[in-house]
Amino acid sequence: MAGVGVSRAPSARQQMTAIAELRWRIFVNSLRTVRGRLELASRIFISLAFVGGGIGGAVGLGGAAWFLLSQGDAEWLSVLLWPVLLFWQLFPLMATAFTENVESSTLLRFPLSYRSYFLIRLAYGSLDPATTVASLWLLGIAVGIGFAQPKVFPWAALVLVTFALVNILLARMIFAWLERWLAERRTREIMGVLFFLFILSLQLIGPLIAAYEHKPKPETMVLGRELSTAQRPLPPGLAAGAIAAMAQGRPRSSLLSFVLLGLYGIAFFWLLNFRSRAEYYGENLTESDRRKTLPGEVSAVRPGWRVPGLSGPVTAVFEKELRYLSRSGPMLFTLIVPLFMLAVFRSSGKNEGLFSHAPELTFPLGAAYSLLLLTNLSYNNFGADGGGIQFLFASPVRFRQIMLGKNLAHSAIFALEVVVVWLGTCLLYRSPSVKVMLATLSGILFVVPIDLAAGNLFSIYSPSRIEAGVFGRQRASLTTVLASFAIRGVLFGAGAIMVWLSRHSNSWEEVLIFLLPVGFAFAAYALTLNHVDKIALDHRENLISQLGR
Amino acid sequence: MDSPAISTEHLTRRFGDLVAVEDVNLRVAPGQFFGFLGPNGAGKSTTIKMLTGLLAPTAGRIQILGLDLVTNMVEVKRQIGVVPEGMALFGRLTGSEYLNFVGRMYGLDRGTAAKRTSELLDYMQLTDQPKTLVTDYSHGMKKKLALAAAVIHGPRVLFLDEPFEGVDAIAAGTLKTMLQRMIARGATVFLTSHVLEIVERLCSHVGIIHRGRLVAQGSLQELRAGVEAQAAALPVAAMVNGSVAELGEKLTLEQIFLRTVGGSRSGGQELSWLG
Numbered sequence: 001m002a003g004v005g006v007s008r009a010p011s012a013r014q015q016m017t018a019i020a021e022l023r024w025r026i027f028v029n030s031l032r033t034v035r036g037r038l039e040l041a042s043r044i045f046i047s048l049a050f051v052g053g054g055i056g057g058a059v060g061l062g063g064a065a066w067f068l069l070s071q072g073d074a075e076w077l078s079v080l081l082w083p084v085l086l087f088w089q090l091f092p093l094m095a096t097a098f099t100e101n102v103e104s105s106t107l108l109r110f111p112l113s114y115r116s117y118f119l120i121r122l123a124y125g126s127l128d129p130a131t132t133v134a135s136l137w138l139l140g141i142a143v144g145i146g147f148a149q150p151k152v153f154p155w156a157a158l159v160l161v162t163f164a165l166v167n168i169l170l171a172r173m174i175f176a177w178l179e180r181w182l183a184e185r186r187t188r189e190i191m192g193v194l195f196f197l198f199i200l201s202l203q204l205i206g207p208l209i210a211a212y213e214h215k216p217k218p219e220t221m222v223l224g225r226e227l228s229t230a231q232r233p234l235p236p237g238l239a240a241g242a243i244a245a246m247a248q249g250r251p252r253s254s255l256l257s258f259v260l261l262g263l264y265g266i267a268f269f270w271l272l273n274f275r276s277r278a279e280y281y282g283e284n285l286t287e288s289d290r291r292k293t294l295p296g297e298v299s300a301v302r303p304g305w306r307v308p309g310l311s312g313p314v315t316a317v318f319e320k321e322l323r324y325l326s327r328s329g330p331m332l333f334t335l336i337v338p339l340f341m342l343a344v345f346r347s348s349g350k351n352e353g354l355f356s357h358a359p360e361l362t363f364p365l366g367a368a369y370s371l372l373l374l375t376n377l378s379y380n381n382f383g384a385d386g387g388g389i390q391f392l393f394a395s396p397v398r399f400r401q402i403m404l405g406k407n408l409a410h411s412a413i414f415a416l417e418v419v420v421v422w423l424g425t426c427l428l429y430r431s432p433s434v435k436v437m438l439a440t441l442s443g444i445l446f447v448v449p450i451d452l453a454a455g456n457l458f459s460i461y462s463p464s465r466i467e468a469g470v471f472g473r474q475r476a477s478l479t480t481v482l483a484s485f486a487i488r489g490v491l492f493g494a495g496a497i498m499v500w501l502s503r504h505s506n507s508w509e510e511v512l513i514f515l516l517p518v519g520f521a522f523a524a525y526a527l528t529l530n531h532v533d534k535i536a537l538d539h540r541e542n543l544i545s546q547l548g549r
Numbered sequence: 550m551d552s553p554a555i556s557t558e559h560l561t562r563r564f565g566d567l568v569a570v571e572d573v574n575l576r577v578a579p580g581q582f583f584g585f586l587g588p589n590g591a592g593k594s595t596t597i598k599m600l601t602g603l604l605a606p607t608a609g610r611i612q613i614l615g616l617d618l619v620t621n622m623v624e625v626k627r628q629i630g631v632v633p634e635g636m637a638l639f640g641r642l643t644g645s646e647y648l649n650f651v652g653r654m655y656g657l658d659r660g661t662a663a664k665r666t667s668e669l670l671d672y673m674q675l676t677d678q679p680k681t682l683v684t685d686y687s688h689g690m691k692k693k694l695a696l697a698a699a700v701i702h703g704p705r706v707l708f709l710d711e712p713f714e715g716v717d718a719i720a721a722g723t724l725k726t727m728l729q730r731m732i733a734r735g736a737t738v739f740l741t742s743h744v745l746e747i748v749e750r751l752c753s754h755v756g757i758i759h760r761g762r763l764v765a766q767g768s769l770q771e772l773r774a775g776v777e778a779q780a781a782a783l784p785v786a787a788m789v790n791g792s793v794a795e796l797g798e799k800l801t802l803e804q805i806f807l808r809t810v811g812g813s814r815s816g817g818q819e820l821s822w823l824g
Contacts (some may be wrong), residue, residue, distance in 0.1 A: 240589035301645045301667040302660035320642065327641045327682070390637035393603050395654045396626035541604060548635050
């Protein structure tokens, strides 16, 4: 076809550069608004905090690595590498507020080769705090090894870089597969069952620890050795083994461990590649029921919910919020995290940790953690509504009713979380005393209304569109996250005083005095709710433009 | 005499230095099918957003069914239906859940909302995928659902921003039939569209906005007469969109529109690389 000039096939480097420039332009343009500048300040603050944590950890781990190699105990390096791996993999899942999962599938309309797509997904997906912090830790370990045995340093550096790549691939693979499993109801239900089986299996840890607790030390040592042997074929064990063998002058053994570590990387790469390829070729995971409607099957429309005491519009919003949440696998996953954390703490040993020394604190701390996880919901009320925000403004319903419906839905979820945490506490630890329970409930009744009031304001002042169905994209703005942490710091401090006083009070009746601030909290909530109509109207343009784009 | 369904006085909206809508005085009588036209960026969507309470005017006054929009916002919203730009759907609900939700937000009781939901889904032919989420609907299905949501409470005035954009002929037919039925029952429809043939066929009255100012308003006959009167004053036949509109020949809406906004490409710049 003469005259039609189709451009040459772009190279992967060209496209990566174009995307980097795009991100840079987006960043620069975001600074035009006050919100964007605030977001930058929050990002700098959080980055400094993470870098501080990373450097502090690096110094500590570096010192430990130096000590182990100086003592000739290089194989114990795995004790340092396991926390690195666990942090790298678990932090992005536990703290989605700080995780940014790039929507790489939007790039698919461009002439992007699969290789470029995969690389972009891997590169930009890895730009998260967990990678930064854990990389600093690994750097610290490498430096510690270098100081103890300079000759081993080059090899140790190579092994640790490989270990880092394995972690990056594993983290991306976990995200990709979690998204896949959480996207559909059936697989999500299977995951739910597996999770509860896991929780139940943790029940076996208590008796196991108890069985070893009373045995003589040599037997405990045997268990330690068995655990040490069991972890050797896993990535941290292999990385530690590769470095230790080289330090001990066994290059063949070292090389074998290194190759096995590399094989893990290849396996994770393959699994990630498998998922990415499916996405690249147009896989569309949706919540929809894939079942075909049978001929003659009538779609019965069921009336909406009825909630006694609530008006129709408030009930409608309440129902809509809960339906939305029930269809957001990642959000549901986040909500089971408190129970997971309780189980993890329980499995870490009966006689260690705060919960072992003060098990009555499990319930209030679990409840506080549950509230933290609601940040993305309650501090960004309209985030999941997207373009639907226009309807909320066009409808003849006051914003105070809309907010009330949303707040009630979030409170209901939180109440359910608290019950689950209480059950988990009773199952995994022991049931909290009446005093602590009353103090915790008073604390909740004090904290939640103020928290919801603050959340309502932040939802209007700093809205952020979120994609509820995709992992890591349920983020409120960083400014909001930081502000919510500051507000909660104060509120939790007050709650902690309540719980602390309750532990030292003589009778549970004294604890009832804590109900006094609750009245103040509800008054503050009501006051905010009464002003929300005007505030929302004043900010409607920003809300519509931020959420509807 | 009935108060107008929609009226504005000196309606103005500025975004910083940009004047998006300037001194617009609209008047739409009850029962009119009103087409609001304008080139891209002329201020159509900004106007419709202000008329429906989605955007605050910088200056001016809006009355819907005789009620001041600012002082009676909730009451006005109860009387109107809106399909805004972007359709304002909630993607993670099914079609029936969404309509049920909208119905209840407009104050319908549970039973009525469910009944109308069922009827609307049936009318719009959206019943064969009851469990599909709105986010998975095709563009045409979304448009039909958005229109169903806008009429579930039986509004007296309906605002539609580009209702026929990206809609196939079958869906467009369904939408048109529904709108004509509403007009027949005394409702007022205010729509923006770039498809001038549809506007010409459906609308009894038209307003044309250009660079933020309302440059023409009236029935099609009135607009035609105005343009022809202007043309008659010209010494030669006027060039309209590359064709010659002879005096005495009935002008189409497209010709009226182009004459009013002065739209034509000089063709001076060529995109040689396109072949």
